[in-house]
Amino acid sequence: MDRFAVIMAGGAGSRLWPLSRESRPKQFIELCDGKCMLLQTIDRIREIVPYDKCFIITNKKLFDITRKTVEDIIPVSNIILEPMRKNTAACIAYAAMILKEKAGQGVLCFIPADGYVGDENSYRAAVMQACRAAEETNNLVVIGITPTYPSTGYGYIHIASEKAENGAYKVERFVEKPDLATAERYMKSGDYLWNSGILVGTAEAILKNVKKYLPNHFDSLSRAVKAENNGQLPLAIENAYNMLENISFDNGVLEKCSAISAVKGRFDWDDIGSLGALPRVLGTDKDGNAIKGNYVGIDTSNTIICGNDMLVAAVGVNNMVIAVTQDAVLVCPKDRVQDVKALVGRLKEKGLERYL
Incomplete structure (x- = not known):
């Protein structure tokens, strides 16, 4: 089964002001290693997904800076533009529909563009394991990070104690950012992982769950994609986004879905949220x-x-x-x-x- 990467690069990064600006959010700034975070994300995934199967979804206002940043690496036709920010549920659903139209069936790896990863080999191993689990089960798969300290700034994933034959763990539930005492308890238990925001699944599985749990997202975006493909209504996708609830994929889909697996990521990671x-x-x-x-x-x-x-x-x-x-x-x-x-x-x- 073909594998595709969809790098989510439309965030505003306002907590990193004044380094991060609306015209150059944090995914486009250099913090370390002489490359911006978007390029570092592309570099990390290239051994798993070739450049021609790597897509970027971002806000239309960031098209120019995105194109200039990835020119000669990612085809410009692989840049998917959102008309406005409506959180990750809209982002993931829209990109999954576009990829299904362009490439048919395949495993999609949705990866935030603004994360820090310390051990890239362990990172790639976790992504590969998540891809295999998604292919074998047709479930949604997330990558959780083994906590190294009791963070109150991340959401957590509660996993079952026993792992399946494919090396993944059943997700029991997603939990919001805890207080310090709760975070310390999570870390001691060994059954909680930081939520990295990385989602892996077939286009079919992703869209099936969007249709089930966010039917308005599915219906509105489906109509818009069909209208765009027929050359009709240039503002179709903008009109669709105007109708969508501003909700994350975690809140809208993952917290309601029972068929989710998690792969443990054993690498240094930070979402650079502030x-x-x-x-x-x-x-x-x-x-x-x-x-x-x-x-x-x-x-x-x-x-x-x-x-x-x-x-x-x-x-x-x-x-x-x-x-x-x-x-x-x-x-x-x-x-x-x-x-x-x-x-x-x-x-x-x-x-x-x-x-x-």
Whole structure:
């Protein structure tokens, strides 16, 4: 069975402001290894899925930057454009319909474009195992990450204790981000995995479950895809998206579905959901500082410093975030990084969209 990768690259990344902007969200910025996260994701998957079977789904406003980023690697015809952001249920359902029309049956690997992976060989082994499980069972398969610390920032997957012959585990349930005490209990149990957001399944299995649990998504998008294929109603997909509920695939489908398997991913992973993730990605110096760019400091510790070409100088700073770009500076305590998204909302309220 043919295998396809669908890289989901339409997110806004507002929690990483000011590094991440609406015109260049976090999947297009370089944090480490000299490549943006989108290109790193493509590199990771290429030994499993050839470039011509690698697709990218993104917001139509990001078409130009996506095309320029992947030119000479991914065919431009493999870029699928969403008219607006309506969360991952719309993204996955629409892409699955497009792929089924273009390629018929096959296993689809939906992969977020903005994750950090430490051990790429173990990552590829997990994706291959998920593909085999999806082919053998025609179930949906997710990749969960063995927790390395009790994170309160990730959703979790509760799995059965015994694994099947194909090496996957039955998913008992999906759980939302827990408090610290619950996260510690999850980690000690050994039966909970971090939810990586990676989904694997045949086009048939994905669309069957969308039809069952999100019938409005299925009906609206099916009509739009047929209209587009017939050269009718250029705004068909935009009209369809306007009718869709803004809901994630996890909430809309996976939490309701009983036939789901999970593969354990035994590799370092981070969704880089906020600036607070940068020490895990960049590493730290002897004072516990995570540094990207030019920095000179005295008595500064446990601080995240991003200056790129701008020099950042700090004296007596502890447990802070300092992020500097050409037109904006963010300073906040490390334990308030989740409030950066609210700060972005405040900038919009004040009519300061030019900084977003």
